[in-house]
Amino acid sequence: METAQVGFTIAIALAAGVLAQSIARQLHIPGILLLLAVGFGLGQSGLAWIDPNTLGAGLFGIVDFAVAIILFEGGLNLEKSRLRRQELPILQLITIGALVTLFGSSLAVKLFLGWSWSLSLLFGSLVVVTGPTVIAPLIRDMRLRPNLKTILEAEGVLIDPIGAVLAILVLNLTLTTQTATVVHEMVDLTYRLGFGILMGTLGGFLLGGILSVRYLVPSGYTNIFTLATVFLLFHASDHFISQSGILAVTVAGMVVGNLRTPVDRDLREFKDQLTILLVGMLFILLAADVHWEDVMGLGPGALIVVGALVFIIRPLNVWLSTRNASLSWQERAFIGWVAPRGIVAAAIAALTAGVLEERGMEGGAELRALVFLTIALTVGLAGLTARPMASFLKLRLGKRDRVAILGVEGLGLMLGKEFRERGVNVIFFDSDPKRCSEAEKEGFPVVFGDALQERTLLRAQLEFVGTTIGVTTNEHLNSMFVQQAHALFQVPQGYVSLEPFDGEKIPEHLHPHDGKVLFERPHDIERWAVRIRHHDVTVEHFLFQPKTEPDEVSTDSPETETLVKPTNGNAERSVILTIIRKKTIVPMHFKFELKNLDLATVAIYKPEREQALAHLAKAGWTVPTPLILEELLPQPHPPSPIEPSHTRPSTLPS
Structure with a gap:
């Protein structure tokens, strides 16, 4: 009976995820908004058709698989030549900008919700990310200036693994107060980043080299071979140094995407479709585990926190990160306005909340609820206003005539x-x-x-x-x-x-x-x-x-x-x-x-x-x-x- 319930949960999540995104595409609204609504409706706060708890530890296995494929697919779409032209603002957004968001969001939660510093820092680390699954659909048909599109896409892909590793670091620091352990975690952070980049580079060149040799991988097997290799790379990296796999698959995607293998086009199409399937399933499962009472229990202070994140912290982040870049004030304003949170924030929030609950620590449910509220509000705001804002700032290209x-x-x-x-x-x-x-x-x-x-x-x-x-x-x-x-x-x-x-x-x-x-x-x-x-x-x-x-x-x-x-x-x-x-x-x-x-x-x-x-x-x-x-x-x-x-x-x- 339990096995049947697990199968039913996954089947409903898959079907509902694809259906919700299909409807959202037809209505020209952000797919994640509909996914969140459907997840709430099918979860414990609604019809109770989906109970992610029946999956047990398997839920985190699904999360790992989905995140690995999503970030690899995001890396595939980053062209080296485009990144090089916007190297400075991208680099500063994922370093200086990440720190501004971390500490600014933490301070906002501390001031307006009164949480402990450790829980506030956890929230700050979780909302550092934006994500390709929300940025790419948002700007797909907007016809933005090429430099602006490159910056937003690259930030979305590259900030996800950095934010995820940062969140795990803060979580580990939250679970301990020993100074020696804090120093140890900081050293581990350096190892994770370096090892993830190294494994991703080696794995990407190896995979790209294999795909480039004709007949080495039989015709029709290239996509599933790539899928298996990416998942192996993710877990192999994590096996040697924990939490390095998420950066490794992102880097590997960038390497393979820039090698221009003979199967490049088919591989991109396959990954696009698989990403849509996984994003839908994952958001449905994660949203179904959020209780409406937890969201409402946050009170008006939660709205103030999200408002501060959107109207103060993000613009400050962009201003500090791009002040010496060759961008107009209109381009800076638009980058500062568009920062929806996506699947990685939701996935790591669910993982973090689960760890806190296992340790008997308070705040896990509230943390997850606040992150999902942030995702819903930032995606909704960006989805409804990004296009008119780009038009108002005259950042959209003319007709293709x-x-x-x-x-x-x-x-x-x-x-x-x-x-x-x-x-x-x-x-x-x-x-x-x-x-x-x-x-x-x-x-x-x-x-x-x-x-x-x-x-x-x-x-x-x-x-x-x-x-x-x-x-x-x-x-x-x-x-x-x-x-x-x-x-x-x-x-x-x-x-x-x-x-x-x-x-x-x-x-x-x-x-x-x-x-x-x-x-x-x-x-x-x-x-x-x-x-x-x-x-x-x-x-x-x-x-x-x-x-x-x-x-x-x-x-x-x-x-x-x-x-x-x-x-x-x-x-x-x-x-x-x-x-x-x-x-x-x-x-x-x-x-x-x-x-x-x-x-x-x-x-x-x-x-x-x-x-x-x-x-x-x-x-x-x-x-x-x-x-x-x-x-x-x-x-x-x-x-x-x-x-x-x-x-x-x-x-x-x-």
């Missing part, structure tokens, strides 16, 4: 001209100085260099780009360019050109991971580049008006699965470049669902124009009248200029 094209020559340049004519900003990437010069003569901003390197992408301000297009003769380069833009700058749309091949369907190995196949089918990019250089290509508009009889509709319609055919004959007489629908222009791509009266921009090979027109007519394309063309085309107007300082700095060699 630009197009970035890799490959100046041929069809790439034609695409750029079509977008520019319809008022869309276009920026080119290329590593050939001559082609870059030609594009600049055409009036386009160009970034010269390796488009796969982050420093090259940074010069193009990809945070303003909504569409990337890879249209070189190198399929792998096209795909990697789109993937890098999405991974580093979250560019939402990507298109890649493919070279011709035999067969009727795109082979699986040619499917781009993060991009749609450009044009209506793969084309010989080099052949079209030669034709365009010889002025053998014209650009014309065509209207899609398919025949009504189903048996007469051509199988070459882009809506069919068997669109792609051997690219000889008709296939290389024309290329559908763009589609204009409701006066909005988009690149043509494989499987684009055409609608009646869609307007296409088509590149046509002049020597075979008549054959190309016949082929287009068979597929449902007609030549529009001037009146219809004027009605469907967006009014041509020049796009807003892109600031030259961000697009032409040493773009070309002298």
Whole structure:
């Protein structure tokens, strides 16, 4: 019966956690708020469906597992190059800032709740952390300035292991009053930090090295292999020096994330999903163990403590930590405003309260209740006000209304001209100085260099780009360019050109991971580049008006699965470049669902124009009248200029 109760508790927590986060995502509210409410409702203060006490010591095993995976996943997302640019404020926030929060919060509890100094310091150590599980969802779609986003994300990941180790140190000091033991604990703190960093670095390089060797880990096993290794690293570190594992897995995540292993993308997606599952379950379990009577018993002094933490201690923390950093007052104000507490604070609070209760010491229930009240209020405040605050302080980026094209020559340049004519900003990437010069003569901003390197992408301000297009003769380069833009700058749309091949369907190995196949089918990019250089290509508009009889509709319609055919004959007489629908222009791509009266921009090979027109007519394309063309085309107007300082700095060699 007890085993059945344990299984039921975990099953309810898992299901309720995922459901609560799904609903929160749909409602655009912080998931932790709903998780706390559901946990209270299902716990001892509500329906009593969940009783974490039935798990016994197993609860802390679950906490260890979840925290290890969550912090490893957080470390995976920290790019070394981004951290280096904001190194000073990040370092000071997790050192000076942590101490300010520790002592400021402790003083507030002592003054307004009258707790003992030992219990006050315990609370101060528990609220030092913020956490990636609350920061990342909060700023995901906010489009903050890159430096601001980096600082908040890095602080959330790095402060968690530091805060956890600090909380354990304070707990151990609370349990003893001997001076020798105090000195011993301080020495142990140094060992924990150093050993955790060492184990995390070694473990990260070892794991990354294994994942980088093809076929060493069988296909399909990489994610579970990583999961097992991370958990082993966590407990192996703790086995040698207690409480060092939490820092070790964080550092290991950073190392693996920056090694760019071949399974990097799949690994990140798997960890994201697993983190959502674990965060939901853990918050439900921990919140269910908090009694509403304990929260209400704190009195109004608890609200004053949280208010002091939000409106006095956090701003003071940020001001002292960033006073010599190159941040504007608006950026400092926003960092000071956004500091929600997350899963690590809840987990360590539950652990600390349990230890105090086991030792027969008072204050465990009140400490846990105050930490959960702090989590609820700080997450609620940040979730409701962070977006409007960022807008008020003018820290959010503009719309993603630009197009970035890799490959100046041929069809790439034609695409750029079509977008520019319809008022869309276009920026080119290329590593050939001559082609870059030609594009600049055409009036386009160009970034010269390796488009796969982050420093090259940074010069193009990809945070303003909504569409990337890879249209070189190198399929792998096209795909990697789109993937890098999405991974580093979250560019939402990507298109890649493919070279011709035999067969009727795109082979699986040619499917781009993060991009749609450009044009209506793969084309010989080099052949079209030669034709365009010889002025053998014209650009014309065509209207899609398919025949009504189903048996007469051509199988070459882009809506069919068997669109792609051997690219000889008709296939290389024309290329559908763009589609204009409701006066909005988009690149043509494989499987684009055409609608009646869609307007296409088509590149046509002049020597075979008549054959190309016949082929287009068979597929449902007609030549529009001037009146219809004027009605469907967006009014041509020049796009807003892109600031030259961000697009032409040493773009070309002298």
